[in-house]
Amino acid sequence: MKIVKATCIVIFITGLLAGVFFSSSVSAQDISGVWHGKLSLPTGSLTIVFHISQTEQGAYVTTLDSPDQGANGIKTQTTSFNDSTLIIQIPVIHASYKGKLNSDNTINGTFTQGMPLPLNLKKGEASRPKRPQEPQPPFPYRSEEVTVRNERDGINLAGTLTLPEKGTKFPAVVMVTGSGAQNRDEEIMGHKPFFVIADYLTRNGIAVLRCDDRGTAASQGTHATATNEDFATDTEAMVNYLRSRKEINAKKIGIIGHSAGGIIAFIVAQKDPSIAFVVSLAGAGVRGDSLMLKQVELISKSQGMPDAVWQGMKPSIRNRYAILQQTDKTPEELQKELYADVTKTMSPEQLKDLNTIQQLSAQISSMTSPWYLHFMRYDPAQDLKKLKCPVLALNGEKDIQVDAAMNLTAIQERITGNGNKNVTVKAYPNLNHLFQTCEKGTLAEYGQLEETINPEVLKDIIEWIRKQ
Numbered sequence: 046m047k048i049v050k051a052t053c054i055v056i057f058i059t060g061l062l063a064g065v066f067f068s069s070s071v072s073a074q075d076i077s078g079v080w081h082g083k084l085s086l087p088t089g090s091l092t093i094v095f096h097i098s099q100t101e102q103g104a105y106v107t108t109l110d111s112p113d114q115g116a117n118g119i120k121t122q123t124t125s126f127n128d129s130t131l132i133i134q135i136p137v138i139h140a141s142y143k144g145k146l147n148s149d150n151t152i153n154g155t156f157t158q159g160m161p162l163p164l165n166l167k168k169g170e171a172s173r174p175k176r177p178q179e180p181q182p183p184f185p186y187r188s189e190e191v192t193v194r195n196e197r198d199g200i201n202l203a204g205t206l207t208l209p210e211k212g213t214k215f216p217a218v219v220m221v222t223g224s225g226a227q228n229r230d231e232e233i234m235g236h237k238p239f240f241v242i243a244d245y246l247t248r249n250g251i252a253v254l255r256c257d258d259r260g261t262a263a264s265q266g267t268h269a270t271a272t273n274e275d276f277a278t279d280t281e282a283m284v285n286y287l288r289s290r291k292e293i294n295a296k297k298i299g300i301i302g303h304s305a306g307g308i309i310a311f312i313v314a315q316k317d318p319s320i321a322f323v324v325s326l327a328g329a330g331v332r333g334d335s336l337m338l339k340q341v342e343l344i345s346k347s348q349g350m351p352d353a354v355w356q357g358m359k360p361s362i363r364n365r366y367a368i369l370q371q372t373d374k375t376p377e378e379l380q381k382e383l384y385a386d387v388t389k390t391m392s393p394e395q396l397k398d399l400n401t402i403q404q405l406s407a408q409i410s411s412m413t414s415p416w417y418l419h420f421m422r423y424d425p426a427q428d429l430k431k432l433k434c435p436v437l438a439l440n441g442e443k444d445i446q447v448d449a450a451m452n453l454t455a456i457q458e459r460i461t462g463n464g465n466k467n468v469t470v471k472a473y474p475n476l477n478h479l480f481q482t483c484e485k486g487t488l489a490e491y492g493q494l495e496e497t498i499n500p501e502v503l504k505d506i507i508e509w510i511r512k513q
Contacts (some may be wrong), residue, residue, distance in 0.1 A: 057196045075099060076126055078147065082164050083170035084156060086489060092171050093164060095142070097124065107278065112171065112172055113234050113492030129229060138311065139400045163256075164260045164385070174235045178497040180244040186210050193256055193320055194284040195266075202279055203263035204229055204256030207247040208292055215403070216297035216321070216510070217252035219283040221276070223304030226261040226414070228269045234492030238479060246298065251510065252293055254283050272419035273305060277312040284317070297321045299434075303449060304478065307438075308425055312325040315431040322513045324506055327447045327478050330429065330455030333421035334366040336447065343445035347487045361390065369412065376413040385410045429459035435467040436460055437509045440501060441476030443486030469509060473502065 077099045084091040094110040098211065105124035110117045122134045137503050144154020144166060145407045156164035193202040209215055222240050230237035243253040259279055280300065288295045299322035302310035307328015314320040329336050341362060345355055368382050370381030388396060389406060395401050396456040411417060438456045440449035449472040460468045477486040480502045481494045 054341045055207045059112070066296055074126070074129070074146070075402065076105075076131060079170050080166040080168055082152075082166040084162050084164055086162070090493070092492075094171050095166070108134060109133075112174070113489070117213050123127050136403075137464075139404050142379040144351065159404070175491065175495045176235060176237070176497060177495055178241050179237055180240060184244070184247075191254070191286070193254075193279075193282050193286045195259075195279055197278050197282075198259075198266060198275070200259055200266035201264070202256040202266075202282065203261060204254055204283070205243075206254045206290075207243055208252045209247055209250050212250070213292055214293060214294040215250065215252040217254065217287050217293045217300075217323075218246065218299050218301050218510075219287065220253060220255040221280050221300060221302035221306030222258055223306050224420070226258050228257045228262040229255040231255075233479070236479065236497045238303070238498050242503065242506070243496045245360050246507060246510075251507070252287070254284060254287055261455070273309050274421065275314065275418065277309050278314045280309055281317070284313070284320070295319075299323060299513070301326065301506070304328065307418075308423070311425055311428040313426040313431065314434055317435060318493065320434050320438070322435040322488060322510065323432070324510070325436065325456065326480065327444055328425075328438065328452070328456070330425050330438075330459065332424040332426075334370065336452070337421065338363060338366060340446050341449060343448065344488065346470050347445050347485060357419070361386075366421065372422070376418070378503045379413050379418075380409050382481050383412065424454070426459050429453055430463045431455060432460050432463070433465050433513050436465075436469070437506070438441060438468070439469045439480070440470075441478060441483075441486070442472050442474050442480040443476060443478055443483055444486070445486045446478040471505065473499065476502070 053238070073293040077097055079096055081092060081094045084093055091111060092113050096108045096110070098106050100106060105126060105398040107124040108122060109119040109482060111119070120209050122136050122152055123132075126134045130141070131144045131146065131152060133142040135141060138158060139476065140156065140158035142154060142164065144152040146152050150168050152166040154164055154166065155161045155459040181233060188207045189208070191206045193204055195202060206497075220231075220243065222239065227233070229239060231239040237256050246253050248473050255385060256279070258268055259271060259276070259361070260268030284298055285302070287298050289294045296319070298320065300310040300313060301324040302308070303326040307325035310323045310325060310328065314323045338359070338377055340356055342359070346349055346352070350375050365383060368379060368386065371379065371486055384405070387409075435455070438453055440447065440453050442449050453472060455466050457470045468508040473480070475482055476499055477490065480498045481491065481496045482499055483490050484495060
């Protein structure tokens with residue numbers, strides 16, 4: 046879930062490719078195994094895990110995990126170990142690590158990604174974060190692995206359908222994940238919020254269908270080139286699948302969407318008058334560029350940026366978002382314009398730094414991807430004004446990705462403006478974008494908190510659905 050990836054956190058990369066590269070060095074001492082440590086950041090600590098193994102030829106192979114961020118199997122390019130010094134190059138995230146092996150089998154070193162940070166490693170697995178809300182078997186309901194066919198795009202989506210143990214003609218919901226390639230549990234930083242929600246709803250008499258995103262986990266298709274309009278067709282296919290099941294009441298099928306999934310729920314529901322209801326969990330009610338401008342402000346300030354500095358940056362960021370609104374230009378033309386706009390503000394030293402230029406190019410490429418361009422240009426107002434079904438819109442007041450006041454107000458005003466008065470909005474104090482009880486709402490907190498989703502939110506969802 047998440048609408049964008051933070052660029053100021055050390056890694057925060059989701060769904061990265063798994064794989065390894067061979068090193069060019071061999072040491073007489075074998076350091077194969079799992080090594081873990083903690084990076085200290087202004088926003089909190091971040092666990093880093095290296096998986097180092099040795100080939101028959103003596104070369105080292107390494108992958109990197111950032112479990113607090115849900116990033117696993119990050120590729121490294123080279124690993125060398127000579128004279129008790131370990132060096133790992135990780136160009137895919139423009140980073141490196143250099144450390145010295147001690148006599149007590151620990152490594153003291155530095156992780157560099159834009160800036161050097163101390164990272165001391167210990168041998169062994171990192172402790173798994175506690176997730177007390179994660180459901181454990183046996184379950185008092187039926188769970189079935191299913192295949193959902195998207196006929197328009199010719200792909201199969203892999204999912205899980207949970208059904209109450211007793212009864213028939215159940216009300217049902219389709220769950221829609223946020224941005225980025227996510228599995229059916231919307232797994233993020235060790236949390237499985239969709240698993241928790243599905244378990245809670247099914248225990249309370251509601252069937253739930255949740256699928257891996259296209260091109261993710263066991264689902265077919267290509268995620269990288271898809272937009273929210275494509276994901277909307279996947280959601281439609283899931284709804285149609287539920288209608289084909291004899292256990293489901295076809296007149297009582299709703300959609301629960303988190304973050305960008307809320308946008309997708311609005312797109313689908315305004316086209317299909319048979320959708321019984323929509324629950325928007327931190328969904329957007331304003332155009333993408335407005336949402337993102339506020340998001341960057343809130344994230345920057347959460348990391349300590351003074352307001353005066355932000356006000357100085359704001360015009361440049363707004364101008365870059367305006368560049369993306371030019372629909373008459375190709376992505377390549379937009380990339381060139383963005384690159385020229387950003388580099389004119391950079392120092393000669395920055396322009397000479399290869400890592401900085403590579404990071405800039407990667408960010409510009411991401412900003413001109415099909416999904417991002419569609420997201421930045423899409424205004425939910427066009428669909429909200431056509432929604433006739435009941436809508437429940439929830440947000441955390443400490444959400445720094447989708448501002449609660451801005452978006453809840455827009456959702457309520459635009460839906461009620463079309464005559465649909467069955468709209469309920471609620472903002473929760475002390476809850477973040479994932480609806481966890483938090484202190485600051487920062488992105489780094491997501492993985493550090495034990496709570497996956499606040500119980501009050503679950504209770505409110507089930508009570509509201511029952512009223513519908």
